[in-house]
Amino acid sequence: MHAITIPEPGGPEALVWSEVADPVPAEGEVLVDVVASAVNRADVLQRQGHYDPPPGAAPYPGLECAGRISAVGPGVSGWAVGDEVCALLGGGGYAEKVAVPTGQLLPVPEGLELADAAGLPEVVCTVWSNVFMIAHLRPGETLLIHGGASGIGTAATQLAKSAGARIAVTAGGADKLTRCKELGADILINYREQDFVEEIKAATDGKGADVILDIIGAKYLSRNVDALAVNGRIAVIGMQGGVKGELNLGALLAKRGAITATSLRARPAAEKAAIVAAVREHVWPLVASGDLRPVIDQRLAMRDAAEAHRALDAGSHVGKILLVA
Structure with a gap:
């Protein structure tokens, strides 16, 4: 088969379409002929040499x-x-083929194009596990989503709206915020021109956000605490703004707040299977009904993965970039 390999870490040009050995499904696995994959920030880190696959996983990104x-x-x-x-x-x-543990499989709901389904598993598993299984977002609460126009952000907005939450998003520019509003966002914050702490406080009569889904990390740490409501929860899922920040524990204590930080890729198979099962139970009915749909920005040939990474690096996309085999 063919797959995107990374002979040497580097920029998008480090991604090379190569002929490699076919995978063989092990005990409890199936072999999937890939129709499409999707680009995630973790793929960029792997390309740069900063995020190796977990033991036993295929060495190719995706x-x-x-x-x-x-x-x-x-x-x-x-x-x-x-x-x-x-x-x-x-x-x-x-890659053209991949071996997958059955606990990480989901059926494609009727009415959803097969290739488009590639834009769902990583984002919905990340959002459901962090916003609902860990942070326990409840109806009527306010969720602040950093990166509202990203794949994560567009999925989180739709899921939170279906759960009856009020949604605030940050995004860079009017066009992206318009798309976020179309998906159900209630509070629109242009992080290039507005202070999200001031905006979320003004929109909630000084209360703040009950849950914050954060892809930025260190750069936003102290401001996220400032933006948090009493008994609020911060779920950190990315480090685009750095890995080390200063935390005022007194401010967090005064808010009786909680901060969690998780990744999905390195979790044991049993934990991933539990998350996938929860997604199938709670999220898949929303996909089947049309209340949740992957937001697809563009589709590129898988052999052109370098171009897809350039598009992701440019940051002008909304939703997911797909790679079609």
Whole structure:
């Protein structure tokens, strides 16, 4: 088969379309013929040499895919050759084939284009596990989403809206904020021109956000605490703004607040399977009904992954960039 390899870490040009050995499904795995994958920030870190795949995962980038099962390994039940699926991966999505543990498979809901399903697993598993399983967002609460126009942000907005929450987003520019509003965002904050702490306080009569979903990390740490409501929860899922920040524990204590920081890729298979099962139970009905849809910015050929990474680096996209095999 062919896959995107990284002979040497570097810029987008480090991504090379190469012929490699076909994967073989192990016990409890299926082989998926990949129709599409999607680009995530973690792929950029891997390309740069900063984020190696977990042990046992395929060495190629790509944390999610959609396709058709072409073979089943020993001990597999409930799945058959020909099933259309999407999957959460530890790696290997930028390839023509990938072996996937059955606990990380999801059926493609009727009415959703198979390739578009590649833009769902990583984002919905990340959002559901952090915003709902850990931070316990409740109806009527305010969720502040940093990066509202990203793949994570567009999914989080739709999920939180379906859960009856009030949604605030930060994004860079009027066009992106317009798209966020179309998806259900109530409070629109242009981080290039506005202070999100002031804006969220003004929009909530001084209360602040009950839950903050943060992709920035250190740069926003102290300001996130300032923007937090009493009994609020901050879920850190990215470090685009650095890894080391100063935390005023007194301010956090006064708010009786909580901060969690999680990644998804390196979690044990059993934890990933539990998250995928929760997504299938709680999120998949929303996909089937049309209340949640992947927001696709553009589709590029998988062999052109370098161009897709340039587009992600440029930051002008809204939603997901797909790689079509």
